[in-house]
Amino acid sequence: DTGVSQDPRHKITKRGQNVTFRCDPISEHNRLYWYRQTLGQGPEFLTYFQNEAQLEKSRLLSDRFSAERPKGSFSTLEIQRTEQGDSAMYLCASSLEGNTIYFGEGSWLTVV
Amino acid sequence: EDKVVQSPLSLVVHEGDTVTLNCSYEVTNFRSLLWYKQEKKAPTFLFMLTSSGIEKKSGRLSSILDKKELFSILNITATQTGDSAIYLCAVPLNSGGSNYKLTFGKGTLLTVNP
Numbered sequence: 001d002t003g004v005s006q007d008p009r010h011k012i013t014k015r016g017q018n019v020t021f022r023c024d025p026i027s028e029h030n031r032l033y034w035y036r037q038t039l040g041q042g043p044e045f046l047t048y049f050q051n052e053a054q055l056e057k058s059r060l061l062s063d064r065f066s067a068e069r070p071k072g073s074f075s076t077l078e079i080q081r082t083e084q085g086d087s088a089m090y091l092c093a094s095s096l097e098g099n100t101i102y103f104g105e106g107s108w109l110t111v112v
Numbered sequence: 113e114d115k116v117v118q119s120p121l122s123l124v125v126h127e128g129d130t131v132t133l134n135c136s137y138e139v140t141n142f143r144s145l146l147w148y149k150q151e152k153k154a155p156t157f158l159f160m161l162t163s164s165g166i167e168k169k170s171g172r173l174s175s176i177l178d179k180k181e182l183f184s185i186l187n188i189t190a191t192q193t194g195d196s197a198i199y200l201c202a203v204p205l206n207s208g209g210s211n212y213k214l215t216f217g218k219g220t221l222l223t224v225n226p
Contacts, residue, residue, distance in 0.1 A: 004154075031212060042116075042200050042216025043155065056213065091154060100146075101214065103154035 004104035006092050012110045013082055020078045021107045025094030032075050033101065034067055035091040036060065043091055043103075049075060082111045114139040114205050118217035126225050129191050133220045135201030136183040145184050146214065147175055148200040155200055158186070191224045198222070 005024045013019050025032045030051050035043035046065070047057045051072040061067075064082075069075040079086055089106040119134045137145065144162045148155035159168045161177035161184055168175050172191075177184045188195055198221050202214040 033212060035214075040218065042202070042219050043214070045213050045215070048212045095212070100157050100160060101212070102157060103148075105153045 004092055004094050004102055006090075006104040006107045008107060009105060010108045010110075012112060015084060015111055016081055018078065018080045019082060019109060020076055021090050021092075021109075023075045023077070023092030023104060025073070025075070025092070026102060029094035029096050029102075030072070031095045031097065031101075032069055033093040033095075034075070034077050035093065035103075037089045037091055037106070038087075046077075046090075079109075082109075084111045087111045114203075114215055116201055116203050116215050116217040118199075118201050118220050120220060121218060122221040122223070124223045124225065125191055127192060129224075130187065130189045131191060131222060133186040133188075133199050133201075133222070134183060135186070135217055137201075137203050138182065139203050139205055139215070142179065143204055145177055146202045146204075147184070147186050148202065150198040150200055150219065151196075158199075188222075191222075193224050193226055196222060196224045 007022045032049045034046040037043040045058050046061050047067050049069040052069050064080045067077045087110050089108050091103050091106045093101045093103040095101045116137045144160050146160045147158040159175045164179040172189045175186045198219040200216050200219045202216045205213050205215050
């Protein structure tokens with residue numbers, strides 16, 4: 001499969017724990033994005049990388065959230081000291097320059 | 113404030129019916145509008161529209177953009193149960209020609225009953 005892949009697909013964690021999600025974009029896509037989606041809402045933009053540079057972060061991304069893309073390929077999204085309000089699906093997407101954005105299957109996070 | 117509004121929020125039809133989904137937008141520096149289909153997982157790309165009045169078509173799905181009235185419609189003819197999904201409309205914001213920062217509507221939940 002050559003699409004965007006995300007891992008894990010599902011994560012249940014206790015409040016206060018840290019979680020990390022990984023995203024492998026479509027190869028050769030230089031742009032990588034993270035979005036968050038809650039039930040009944042469309043995805044909301046979190047952050048965006050062009051190659052290894054993080055070019056924009058949404059105000060939704062509090063200090064507990066950090067994203068990296070160290071070699072310009074895969075990316076990680078870490079949430080520290082999780083809260084119940086962090087429960088959502090975290091979507092990764094990639095594109096080549098300004099072309100169509102392709103989404104991964106998402107990582108469901110449930111904070112209990 | 114930039115926004116994307118979809119209607120209806122949900123729709124139930126029978127197989128074979130034709131449906132029209134609406135998306136209106138208010139954004140600065142409009143470049144394009146995108147439609148995605150989401151079935152319990154990631155959104156899958158359907159169409160990207162940049163020019164008014166030019167219909168894009170893929171099988172039973174078609175879409176058109178009206179930049180004067182600031183809306184787009186997505187039509188699905190001869191619906192099938194496999195069309196049941198959430199249909200999302202999105203517009204890139206302040207993108208300067210790049211489509212990275214998509215603002216999505218809440219989506220239309222379409223249910224097609226046999």
